[in-house]
Amino acid sequence: MSADRREWPLYEVFVRGKRGLNHVHVGSLHAADDAMAVRHARDVYTRRNEGVSIWVVRADAITASSPDEKDPMFAPSGDKVYRHPTFYDIPDNVPHM
Amino acid sequence: MTTTPVEPEALEAAFEATIARHDRIEPRDWMPDAYRRTLVRQMAQHAHSEIIGMQPEGAWIGRAPSLRRKAILLAKVQDEAGHGLYLYSACETLGVSRAELTDLLLTGRQKYSSIFNYPTLSYADVGTIGWLVDGAAICNQVPLCRTSYGPYGRAMIRICKEESFHQRQGYELLMTMMRGTDAQREMVQESVNRFWWPALMMFGPPDTDSPNSARSMAWGIKRNSNDELRQKFVDMTVPQAEALGVTLPDPDLRWNEERGHHDFGEPDWDELAAVIRGEGPCNAQRMAHRRAAHEDGAWVREAASAFAERAGAR
Numbered sequence: 001m002s003a004d005r006r007e008w009p010l011y012e013v014f015v016r017g018k019r020g021l022n023h024v025h026v027g028s029l030h031a032a033d034d035a036m037a038v039r040h041a042r043d044v045y046t047r048r049n050e051g052v053s054i055w056v057v058r059a060d061a062i063t064a065s066s067p068d069e070k071d072p073m074f075a076p077s078g079d080k081v082y083r084h085p086t087f088y089d090i091p092d093n094v095p096h097m
Numbered sequence: 098m099t100t101t102p103v104e105p106e107a108l109e110a111a112f113e114a115t116i117a118r119h120d121r122i123e124p125r126d127w128m129p130d131a132y133r134r135t136l137v138r139q140m141a142q143h144a145h146s147e148i149i150g151m152q153p154e155g156a157w158i159g160r161a162p163s164l165r166r167k168a169i170l171l172a173k174v175q176d177e178a179g180h181g182l183y184l185y186s187a188c189e190t191l192g193v194s195r196a197e198l199t200d201l202l203l204t205g206r207q208k209y210s211s212i213f214n215y216p217t218l219s220y221a222d223v224g225t226i227g228w229l230v231d232g233a234a235i236c237n238q239v240p241l242c243r244t245s246y247g248p249y250g251r252a253m254i255r256i257c258k259e260e261s262f263h264q265r266q267g268y269e270l271l272m273t274m275m276r277g278t279d280a281q282r283e284m285v286q287e288s289v290n291r292f293w294w295p296a297l298m299m300f301g302p303p304d305t306d307s308p309n310s311a312r313s314m315a316w317g318i319k320r321n322s323n324d325e326l327r328q329k330f331v332d333m334t335v336p337q338a339e340a341l342g343v344t345l346p347d348p349d350l351r352w353n354e355e356r357g358h359h360d361f362g363e364p365d366w367d368e369l370a371a372v373i374r375g376e377g378p379c380n381a382q383r384m385a386h387r388r389a390a391h392e393d394g395a396w397v398r399e400a401a402s403a404f405a406e407r408a409g410a411r
Contacts (some may be wrong), residue, residue, distance in 0.1 A: 006402065007196050010189070027252070028186040030195055032398075033405035044182050047175070049260075066125070 010059040011037040013044075015051035023055050031056075116317050120248035132233035132316055135309070136246050137191050138207070139318065144184035145202045146210035151177045151385050153217040154226060162220065169266050170223060176263065180256045184411075187248035203388055211369060212299050214377030221274060221288035227267015229289070229296040229334070235260050236330045237300065245317030268337065275342050282342075290346045298369045300327040306366070331359050336376075338374070 009031040014023035031037035037056040047053065064075050068092045083089050090097045108127040115122060122128055155174045162166040185198055201207040212230055217223065238260065241253040301307055301323040313319040321329075321340040331350070338345050349362035371377065 003196060005302060007194060024192065027183055027255075028189070032401035036401060036405075043175075044179050047179060064125070066164075091172075 008032050011041070011056045011064065012059050013037075013041045014055040014057075015045055016053040017050065018052055023053065026050075028059060070087075109365055116245055117388050118374045119245075119256070119317065121244075121250065122245055124127075125141065130316075131312075132202050133191055135313060135316070135318060137188060137193055139313075140184055140188040140191075140249055141198050141201060142209060144188060144198065144211065145183045145207060147177050147181035147325045148202070149209045149213045149387060153213055153215070153379075154223055154384055154385055156217055157220060160220065161223070161365045165255050166270070173227070173263055173266065176259045180259070183252040184249075184256055187252040188244075190248045195331050199391070203384075203391060207382060208373065209383075211372040211377065212300060213383060214372050214379045215291070216379050219284050221271065221284040222292070223373055224270035224274065224285070225288040225292045227265075228337070229265050229267075229292050230299070231260055231263040231267060231287055232334060232337075233299045233330050235264060236326050236333070238328075240320035243317075243366060248290065249318075253386055268341070269344075269378070271341055285341075286343050289343050293346050294364050294368075297330070298366075298372075299366045300324070300364060302369065328358055331361050336358055 011031055011034075012028050017027045018051045023056070029037065029044055031040050031042050034056065038054055038080055040057055041054045045051070063070050101194045107131065112122070112126070112128055112132075115126070115382050122132075141297070151174045154170060154177075158167060158174065161170050181313070185195055188198060189195060198207075202209070212233075217226070235257065238253055238257050242257055243249055244250045244253065271285050274285050304310060304324045307323055310319060310322055335345070335352075347362045351358060351360055353360045372380070375381075
């Protein structure tokens with residue numbers, strides 16, 4: 001009974017859709033251990049060739065920023081427009097720019 | 098990092114602004130308690146429906162007439178399990194545990210869709226469920242892909258892609274039977290007669306009797322009213338029934354030129370209320386089956402936990 005009452009840990013699942021693409025978060029699932037998490041991820045998230053590679057990671061191992069987009073965390077990039085190519089005026093007659 | 102305390106009014110205003118922009122709310126955003134509760138209830142009931150929904154069709158896997166039909170049905174029932182899992186995991190992002198959700202279903206404190214409390218008496222029901230029940234589900238679910246809660250919308254996108262297979266395999270099954278013998282055609286018509294009204298009830302009570310709908314729509318959880326979706330389903334289904342060669346069992350069903358929609362009869366709302374209360378033909382059977390499956394699986398869960406623990410200790 002005790003083992004049954006203790007919930008299996010939560011894993012986050014990332015799938016690479018095809019070669020050349022990043023792994024993308026697709027959802028989560030519960031599993032007793034890492035190997036079972038990969039197997040469950042295959043059955044739950046790739047029943048129709050949605051992926052060529054799967055990553056699973058314990059949800060409690062993830063550190064995240066605050067989700068608020070107005071968070072000071074992202075403020076430093078807000079005033080650095082010179083990091084974008086559109087910041088620079090180049091005459092139209094200059095090719096391949 | 099220092100955090101400045103934020104006033105509750107500011108949090109509420111930021112939440113409302115996100116909803117007004119039709120932007121998505123994500124798990125760690127601040128949200129009103131009632132929004133969270135409404136979502137947990139709706140997503141959990143949706144998840145439970147997928148899990149219970151495996152039973153009516155699962156009953157026909159062993160009796161499907163060919164290996165091809167067995168393989169299709171097996172894939173479909175496996176999808177329902179998958180849909181339940183997508184939705185449970187989306188629901189857990191709101192801070193409920195899987196164990197709690199399972200418990201809420203097994204103890205009957207949360208409901209599942211009333212449609213699964215009707216029996217599958219003939220093999221034609223497998224086709225009818227795909228066509229009408231999954232068709233109604235698609236009507237309900239497509240707008241939910243744009244629901245305001247991010248994880249719910251993402252789960253719905255995956256589900257809707259797969260539901261299309263469900264509906265088409267059902268319709269194709271019925272078309273095959275309609276090309277068969279008179280007895281097979283009668284089976285199809287009889288099945289459609291039994292499922293038509295329960296399918297219309299899947300959209301819930303009429304708008305005048307759906308007290309929580311307005312708030313769910315204001316929050317962008319729901320995108321269309323029950324009656325709008327029911328009308329859409331009827332309009333979609335009538336030409337499909339004609340193409341199939343079956344009649345829909347409603348003497349009041351006819352095209353209304355003025356409205357540009359079909360008029361149709363009133364479902365028996367007392368019947369819906371009774372099924373929701375637990376008095377449908379299969380409520381007790383569905384719950385007993387689910388509880389037994391959960392209990393019978395306990396040793397597997399325990400063994401897996403013990404194995405993981407031992408491997409971890411090495």
